[in-house]
Amino acid sequence: MPPEEVTVTVSRKGPQPLDARPSKLEVLAGDRFGIAIENEGSSAHVHCRITGELGDYLSIDQSNHYVEANSDAYISLRAPDVDRELEGTLAISTGYGATTVYVGLAVTAAPEEIEVDETLGIPAGGSSGSGGGGRFVQPTTGGSAGRTRSRNRAATGEIDRTTLAVTLVGVVAIGVAVVSASVVGGSWGFLAVLAVAAAVAVAGWLAYTA
Incomplete structure (x- = not known):
């Protein structure tokens, strides 16, 4: 399964020269995600940074990227290992800050693994193998009464x-x-x-x- 990612389009045809999708990205703690930059026009400098609480745990080493005309770039990131939810904002700008778009980022704690005792699935008096030699013990009702009748x-x-x-x-x-x-x-x-x-x-x- 490919990692989650934010797609940034530069010099897209239309009134908006910079666009980012989706508007919010949520990943699990420890998972990888990325920023895919697609330049559809002339070469440009694209600056990326993470702000908010998440910015204290995660930063982009090379925040300023020079993307050639009609070419792509990719920034790979790894969400921090945390046991609680962290939120922040990915700010993406071009033209030396002339145009900026924002993407919400959230890192959630990975669900805890629950260990299941394998012996719970083994029938009484038998094993969990395919031989089928085990048998289930059928509980009996009135056991004490039966023993009393036998003694009587x-x-x-x-x-x-x-x-x-x-x-x-x-x-x-x-x-x-x-x-x-x-x-x-x-x-x-x-x-x-x-x-x-x-x-x-x-x-x-x-x-x-x-």
């Missing part, structure tokens, strides 16, 4: 097995108590059966509620 199922299975074991032991104990009561006889045997049954019931309830 595990706990329920454990309680069921414990309750079954206590029940079997209780049945055997009651059977032994009944046989013992029939052998011993009397109220003592009956009370022994009741005591064993009560103990089995309490043990089963504790096992269920644990």
Whole structure:
């Protein structure tokens, strides 16, 4: 892309012997721009200078140019590296100041580069290569509830097995108590059966509620 430039025409046909286009030029800090002088008539001295705030940061080394008849000249400039906007004026004159035109100049700070973390585009568990081996992790809803249900199922299975074991032991104990009561006889045997049954019931309830 060619640099931005101001085109100055000298001895142009018409009432205006000196013309400059555009009327304002804006460039980025650190970029190059230029002044293209096109002489359409007889030889002439063209004087260029920069005024205003921008003139404190940028100057033209060879401000006075002698341009042969029907020839061109070019002045190359580089905008200063600044972090804020600077404005000034390019004054172009010929005929020892008899005719002067002005072009507004503005230098704006270059936009800051934003660094992007390349890992942001890598799928979870994979890489950014073309193999496509990575996979995205699909978030799940109700994760804590699912884990709670799993623990409840595990706990329920454990309680069921414990309750079954206590029940079997209780049945055997009651059977032994009944046989013992029939052998011993009397109220003592009956009370022994009741005591064993009560103990089995309490043990089963504790096992269920644990």
